[in-house]
Amino acid sequence: MESDIDLILRVKSGDDSAFSEILKRYYNKILNYVYRYTNNRETSEDLTQEIFMRVHRSVKNYRPEAKFSTWLYKIATNLCLTEVATRAKKYASSLDEVQQNVGSLEDEKSVDQLHVRYRSEIKKMIFDAMNTLSEKERSAIMLCKYEQLSYDEVAQTLDCTVGAVKTYVYRGRMKLIDKLKPYLAEVEIDEM
């Protein structure tokens, strides 16, 4: 498989098909990363398109000193943190989104309604708990937990030290445990 750097070099030389390849490779990841900030599909789609448009515009400024994915997450994080608060107000609230999702799932598949409602409720609770974290704590946890970035990559993305990332993750995790305590009691774990 062609490396990200090779694709970017092709994009720099004017090859649009290479950028389409970048889209196919990262669109889903960024969409879900954004979705965890907004909890709204429509907003997430718009923001993800905007992120890739920014990447396309500024790709000539990309220097392959950092991994492309780190650079991409940096752009995504900045855009999410600065625009989500204002843009989210224009769209339906997150609760509406949860209810829409429940409705569509119930219509399309004959799954246990209680189970679906429970999962939607959990999702809403996680989203609300995440909203109580500071920007850095939230981003650090999302990048580590969901995007599987290393501490070093998260530090580059958030422009801070690895030590600071560890602190953000630790504090954020403690806050989440505190907020989600009632739900944690119901979680079963096999073995440590």
Next chain:
Amino acid sequence: MKCDDIKALYDDFKTELLGSEELSAVNKHIGSCNDCNNYYLENNKLSKLLDNWEEIEPQNNYVSKFWNKIDETELNSNKGVLGFFKGIKTAFVVPSLAVALFCSLLIVNMYRTSTTSPTSDEDARDNIFLLEINDIISVEGYESLKIYGLWYDLEEEPKEG
């Protein structure tokens, strides 16, 4: 190791990055320390709970939608006066400017020549001399200029022989 050290190793423990010595030290510690055992247990539960946040799938046409947006943006940026100037190819700019500059200089020069009066005494004298010649020619008239052979009448053409 102290409790803080053990807690700091949670992520490496979770992602199985610990060496065999560290791993056995952690296991030994959480086996005997309720606080650290609780910390590891709650973090494991949190991690499992966070897995419930399911992913969404992108729309099928996200690639074409992206390129449509790019086209739309470029189209909008090429509208208006600024867009017109942006649209001009660089290769045409320099020759066009050179031609425009040349024409401007030519027009300015022609305007200056037509409006300026003689600037030196010599020019003034030449002007007076030319006016005098003009007057003399008017006075001598047609007849006096015949000697030059150019102003003869058609009826009095010189006969051959």
